[in-house]
Amino acid sequence: MEEYDAIIVGASFAGLATARFARGGRVLVLERDPRLGARQRSTCAAPESWVRRLGAGGSILGVMDRLVVHTPGGREIPITMPERYCTLDYAAFCRLVAENLEAEVRTGAEVTRVEAGAGSGFTLHSTGGTFSSRVVVDASGWRAAVASQLMAGYSGAPLARGIETEVEYEVDEVHIYLGNRIAPGGYAWVFPLDNGRARVGLGSLREVNLLELNRRFMRHLGVDSWGSHHGGVIPCSGLRDPVAGGVFVVGDAAGQVLPGTAEGIRKCFVYAELCGRVISRVLSGELPLEEALRTYRRGVLRAKEFYDTMLAIQRIAYRLPDRVLEEVLSRVGSRQLVQRIVGAYFAENRGGVDLTGVASYLRLVGRL
Numbered sequence: 001m002e003e004y005d006a007i008i009v010g011a012s013f014a015g016l017a018t019a020r021f022a023r024g025g026r027v028l029v030l031e032r033d034p035r036l037g038a039r040q041r042s043t044c045a046a047p048e049s050w051v052r053r054l055g056a057g058g059s060i061l062g063v064m065d066r067l068v069v070h071t072p073g074g075r076e077i078p079i080t081m082p083e084r085y086c087t088l089d090y091a092a093f094c095r096l097v098a099e100n101l102e103a104e105v106r107t108g109a110e111v112t113r114v115e116a117g118a119g120s121g122f123t124l125h126s127t128g129g130t131f132s133s134r135v136v137v138d139a140s141g142w143r144a145a146v147a148s149q150l151m152a153g154y155s156g157a158p159l160a161r162g163i164e165t166e167v168e169y170e171v172d173e174v175h176i177y178l179g180n181r182i183a184p185g186g187y188a189w190v191f192p193l194d195n196g197r198a199r200v201g202l203g204s205l206r207e208v209n210l211l212e213l214n215r216r217f218m219r220h221l222g223v224d225s226w227g228s229h230h231g232g233v234i235p236c237s238g239l240r241d242p243v244a245g246g247v248f249v250v251g252d253a254a255g256q257v258l259p260g261t262a263e264g265i266r267k268c269f270v271y272a273e274l275c276g277r278v279i280s281r282v283l284s285g286e287l288p289l290e291e292a293l294r295t296y297r298r299g300v301l302r303a304k305e306f307y308d309t310m311l312a313i314q315r316i317a318y319r320l321p322d323r324v325l326e327e328v329l330s331r332v333g334s335r336q337l338v339q340r341i342v343g344a345y346f347a348e349n350r351g352g353v354d355l356t357g358v359a360s361y362l363r364l365v366g367r368l
Contacts (some may be wrong), residue, residue, distance in 0.1 A: 001123065001130045001131065001132055002028075002129065002130070002131050002132070003131070003132050003133065004025075004026050004027065004028040004131060004132070004133045005025030005026045005027060005133060005134075005135065005283050006022055006025060006026075006027045006028070006133055006135035006136070006137070006279055006282075006283065007027075007028045007029075007030065007122075007124060007131055007133040007135070007136050007137070008022070008027065008028070008029045008030070008103070008136075008137040008139055009030050009111050009124070009136070009137065009138050009139060009140045009145060009146050010029075010030070010031065010032075010138070010139035010140040010141060010145075010251070010253070011029050011030070011031035011033075011036055011094065011098065011105055011107070012094070012139070012141065012251070013046075013093075013251060013264075013265050013268050013269065013272075014139035014250040014251025014252065014253070014256075014268040014271075014272050015029055015031075015137070015139035015140075015250070015251070015272075016029070016054075016094060016097040016098060016101070017054060017097070017268065017269050017272035017273065017276070018137055018139055018248075018250055018272040018275050018276045018279075019101050019102075019103040019105075019276065020054055020055075020097060020100070020101060020272075020276065021272065021273050021275075021276025021277050021279075021280065022103065022275075022276040022279045022280055022283070023102060023276075023280045023283070024280050024283040024284045025283035025284075026104075027101075027102065027103035027104070027283075028103065028104050028105075028106065028131060028133075029098075029101070029103050029104065029105045029106070030106055030109040030111060030124070030126055030128065030131070031105065031106065031107045031108075031109065032108070032109065032110035032111070032126075032127070032140075032145075033107060033108070034107055034108045035091075035107055036091065036094040036095055036098055036105070036107060037090045037091030037092070037093065037094035037095060038091070039230070040090040040091075040230050041230060041231060041232035042162070042231075042232070042264070042265070043087065043164060043189065043191050043199050043201065044087060044088040044089075044090045044093070044199075044265070045085050045086065045087050045088070045174075045191055045265070046085065046086065046088065046265040046266055046269070047083050047084070047085055047086075047266055047269075048060065048063055048083070048084045048085060048086040049083060049084075050266065050269045051086055051088065051093070054096075054097050054100075054269075055096055055097060055099075055100040056088070056092070056093045056096040056097050057096075058092060058096055059088045059089045059090075059092035059093035059096055060086045060087075060088060060089075061086070061087045061088060061089055061193045061194045062086060062087045062191070062192035062193045062194055063084055063085070063086045064081075064084070064085055064086070064087075064172065064173050064174055064191075064192055065080065065081050065083075065084045065085070065173075066078060066079065066080055066081065066172075066173040066174070067079040067081055067173060067174040067175075067176060068173055068174070068175050068176070069176045069178065069329075070175060070176065070177040070178065071178055071179070071325070071326055071329045071330075071333075072178055072179030072180070072181065072322035072323075072325055072326045072329075073322075073326040075326075075329070075330075075333070077329065077333050077335075077338055078335070079338055079339065079342055080339065080342075081342070081346075082342065082343060082346045083346075085174070087191050087192065087193055087199065106128050106129075107128075108127060108128050109126040109127055109128025109129065110126055110127045110128075110145075111124050111125070111126045111140070111145045111146060112125050112126060112127065113125040113149070114146050114149040114150060116150060116245060116246065121133055121134035121135075121136075122134075122136045122146075122246075122247070124136070124146070134289060135248075135279055135282055135283070135289060136246075136247045136248070137247070137248040137249075137250055137275060137279070138244070138247050138248070138249045138250070138253045138254075139249075139250045139251050139253060139268075139272070140253055141251070141252045141253060142155060142159065142232075142233045142234075142235040142252045142253065143155055143253075144240075144244070144249060144253040144254075145253075146244075146247055146249075147240075147244035147245065147247055147249045147253060147254075150244050150245025150246070150247060151241075151244040151245050154240065154241075154244055155235075155240075155253070157235065157237035157238070157240070157255065158205075158237050159233045159234060159235055159236075159237060160186065160203055160204060160205045160233070160234040160236050160262065161203060161204065161210060161231065161232070161233055161234060162186075162201060162202065162203030162204075162210070162231045162232065162234050162262065163201055163202065163203075163210040163211060163214055163229050163230070163231035164189075164199050164200060164201020164202075164214065164229065164230065164231055165199070165200060165201065165214065165218075165226045165227055165228065165229045165230070166193065166197055166198070166199055166200075166226070166227055167197065167198060167200050167218065167223045167225070167226045167227070168196055168197060168223070168225075169190065169196070169197065169198040169200065169221065169223055170196045170198075171190055171192045171198050172192055173192065174189065174190070174191055174192070175189065175190040176188070176189055177189070177190075177202075177217070178325060178329070179322045179325065179326075180321070180322050181322060182202070182213075182216075182217055182220065183202040183203070183204060183213065183217070184204060184206055184208055184213075185204040185205045185206035185208065185318050185319070186202060186203045186204035186205055186206070186318055187202065187203065187318075188200075188201065188202035188214075188217045189201055189202065190221070200214070200217065200218055200221065200223065200226070201214055201229075201231065202214050202217055203234055203262055204318075205314070205318055210231065211229060214229065234257060234262045234264075235252050235255045235257050235264075236255075236257045236258065236259045236260070236262045236264075236314065237255060237259065237311070238255055238259060238307050238308060238311045239254065239255050239256065239300065239301065239303070239304050239307045240253075240254050240255040241254075241297070242254045242256075242271070242296060242297050242300040242301070243293045243294075243296065243297045246289075246293065248275050248279070248293065248296055250268060250271050250272050250275050251264065251268035251271070251272065252264060252268070254271070254300070256268055256271055256300070258307065258310055259307065259310040259311040259313070259314040260310040260311070260313045260314040260317065261310075261345075271299075271300055274296060274299045274300070275296055278292040278295050278296050279292065303348060305349075306348040306349055306355070309349070309355050309356050309358075309359050310355070312359040312362070312363070313355070313358060313359050313362055316359075316362040316363060317362055320362075328361075328362070332358075337353075340353045341353050341355070341358065
């Protein structure tokens with residue numbers, strides 16, 4: 001058995017970002033796939049500033065600062081985003097971040113069993129060996145491979161699902177399509193890449209045939225050929241406890257995906273930095289582990305009210321009939337109001353509009 005000062009389970013966005021900020025000790029990152037970035041599951045779009053900060057600017061494919069929302073009735077609502085976003089080559093992102101880590105990364109090491117010792121830390125049994133540490137981070141994705149073994153029912157919340165593919169399609173901004181005709185119980189999207197390509201996909205909270213719906217959506221766009229699809233589960237059901245059984249939980253594993261939009265990468269970077277920095281204080285002897293866990297939990301749960309508000313919006317908005325959703329969007333569709341709502345979303349209720357008011361309005365509409 002090998003001992004480490006800290007072990008991070010998962011080498012995707014959350015795990016790699018946590019490792020980037022965890023300094024001062026012997027840190028191990030375990031990844032179940034045989035190579036980094038082997039399985040892309042999302043659109044891989046994130047704030048450009050964050051990607052460059054993590055040393056992965058070379059993975060950027062397309063850059064955009066505008067979003068266009070297509071309503072069920074065919075109207076277009078343009079939105080200027082508060083910061084530039086980019087789409088990524090996922091494998092290149094993982095490789096570039098890993099190259100700049102002080103931590104050791106081991107692939108082909110899926111955690112199969114977790115043992116919690118009485119005050120002596122954790123033992124992680126994996127397909128790549130057995131490892132132990134007092135400090136463990138679960139960044140393994142929605143299944144929460146470590147936390148779900150330490151806390152019964154931890155990863156049992158209802159989940160959405162998404163699917164997408166890459167196609168030849170010229171576009172310079174993000175396009176979001178709402179309405180049950182295209183994406184029942186969710187929305188469809190187009191994200192620009194490079195060289196006249198785009199990622200086209202959709203997600204839904206319902207049990208629907210995502211593959212057939214996405215093919216129909218591409219025909220709606222005038223696209224008649226596409227490659228293989230990728231996708232997966234979207235844990236956008238609200239925040240879970242970010243500390244489970246004495247383990248830090250980050251990213252999808254902690255439900256840190258924003259309900260309503262399913263945006264997870266930006267948020268996981270924020271919480272990964274917080275987690276990595278408190279771990280560094282533990283490794284330096286500045287902060288006891290118990291206090292570090294409390295500090296991380298407090299930092300994450302400051303956003304719980306905002307997540308709960310977004311969850312209320314999600315529960316109602318994606319159940320509305322198209323005619324009602326069109327009416328709602330027509331009432332909030334002025335450019336000035338939309339920009340204020342977008343500002344509130346990015347600032348988490350500090351951008352000039354209280355999103356709880358939006359949730360209350362949707363509740364009222366849902367009863368009519």
